[in-house]
Amino acid sequence: MNKDIRTEIFRRLKADNPNPETELNYSTPFELLIAVILSAQATDKGVNKATDKLYPVANTPEAIFSLGLDTLKEYIKTIGLFNSKAANIIKTCQILIEQHNSEVPQDRTALEALPGVGRKTANVVLNTAFGIPVMAVDTHIFRVSNRTKIATGKNVVEVEKRLVRLIPKEYLLDAHHWLILLGRYTCTARKPKCGACLIEDLCEFKDKTEYSD
Structure with a gap:
């Protein structure tokens, strides 16, 4: 071609x-990051159904970390692999709080260092949240x-x-x-x-x- x-x-x-636009519902880079982590081997529709309930209650690293693992699982249990995804999200929130001032980094290497974030997820966040081509x-x-x-x-x-x-x-x-x-x-x-x-x-x-x- x-x-x-x-x-x-x-x-x-x-x-x-x-x-x-992405079909995932989000209003901040952090919400997008969590949605993309959840979307692995799941549909955007299924992710939106869960995050539409989760985000009004907790939509920051501190808030989701404060929920704790078991409560977070209740919100995302309709999504495939929810046990491992919940564990990764809690760890990711902790790292964002401790190492990134609760902000999503605009750097692929830093993003890929987060649990549950691979190259594809990092690229989605860089592209969609931060406008990087x-x-x-x-x-x-x-x-x-x-x-x-x-x-x-x-x-x-x-x-x-x-x-x-x-x-x-x-x-x-x-x-x-x-x-x-x-x-x-x-x-x-x-x-x-x-x-x-x-x-x-x-x-x-x-x-x-x-x-x-």
């Missing part, structure tokens, strides 16, 4: 959705990037680095959201809805479907 085609892909995605590659973005040939790679880090290098700079900040939404609703895992896709004619996927709305 050449630069002109990639540019046209993202031009169309921007024209269709000029201001894409990085790519958080989840299963949707990995699939879409390889399937369309926007950026191919054998693992998420390969795809991430190629996307950062190949996506035109003026589109990089919002590219994460556009590609996730494309993968979540159109370029789906089992059977992509090619006939309903606004970049079907630019995509290099060979086995296109005839699906249309």
